[in-house]
Amino acid sequence: MFTAQNYVMASSLEEAYTFNQKKANAILGGGCFLRLSKKRIHTLIDLSALSLDKIEEFDEEFRIGAMVTLRDVETNDALRASFGDGFYEMVRHIVGVQFRNCATIGGSLAARFGFSDILTFLLALDCEVELAHAGRMPLCEYAAMKPDRDVLACLYVKKNGRRAVYQTVRQTKTDIPVLACAVSVLNGEYRAVVGARPARAMAVSFDPADPDWISKTVNAFSFGSNMRASEEYRRHLAVVLLTRAYNAIREE
């Protein structure tokens, strides 16, 4: 568990950003991951007073505030109407309902975990993030950056008709994934995303008309070994999961 001396309820994003420039300070999302650290935090920065706990639907996109919980996106009817089971599949294996009532979208994206189910699925959709300082940028750009000291305000998910299917393999039900894969399609253009390689999720496009599409796609990713699985096993799983996801999307 970390220690913290002070606590501020930020009254604006700028204020949160200013506080967050000090390395000794930290933004408090759900605190679920932060609590695993032994950091000595000077000031905890709370974004709870900034109305960032809402999921809003507009004509062309959804806006999901940084303080929206994983459980909120899992059970939201409007997201379900636009993306089917996608958001539910993205988070349903993450620890448990009590945990998902705490952990936030902001903390999940800002930490850019290599094992992230969330980053993997969202990279299959067309998303942007809005940061206090850097403004709006594509999620794929944000995901590739090193963790920085900007404040993530919200996530935008385009309602452009892109369909996505998510697949994961875990050693036990609520463990982090051994491999996470997603396939999506918009106007016949396909995208494959692979995360928990164990490195961070990345997206590539592919053409299923090419008879070698699966080997070419899998070869576009690097894989590694760790305590959960070997590189070879992950590579094998990637073939299986991407093929399954592709077949599921074709059948939809």
Add this chain to the structure above:
Amino acid sequence: MVVTITVNGTKYTDDISPDLPLLDYVRSKGCLSVKRGCETSNCGLCTVHLDGKPVLSCSVLAVRANGRQVTTLEGLEEEARAFGAFLADEGGEQCGFCSPGFIMNVLAMAHELDDPTDEEIREYLAGNLCRCTGYQSQLRAIRKYLTSKKEG
């Protein structure tokens, strides 16, 4: 930092440290049913209801409960006893460490889900890791409890 937190219907105002987990706060108010079973936000033993929703009190900071309602097993004695009887009948009761968090999550589920399927029940309770006395006996107890609630 000065906070006002309602625990099981009683309002408390205290000056607390910002890094105090909600778990330790409610225990300091005598809610000793709330247990810490892990250091990794994984076991579910510390489950309490925050404004009616089940959360991990080991991971939520007490400052986050400022102005809100916290309910522990001590505040739901009647419901807990009713469900506990079904658990005992099916041989599904757990140890004193695991029972409170498990029961709190079952009661939250009973409030949140209408007519859950077995798969939905299993998924809702996946965050309570220990099932020493058996998955089947607990599932039977939950089904019978939900049916009895529905029949009033």
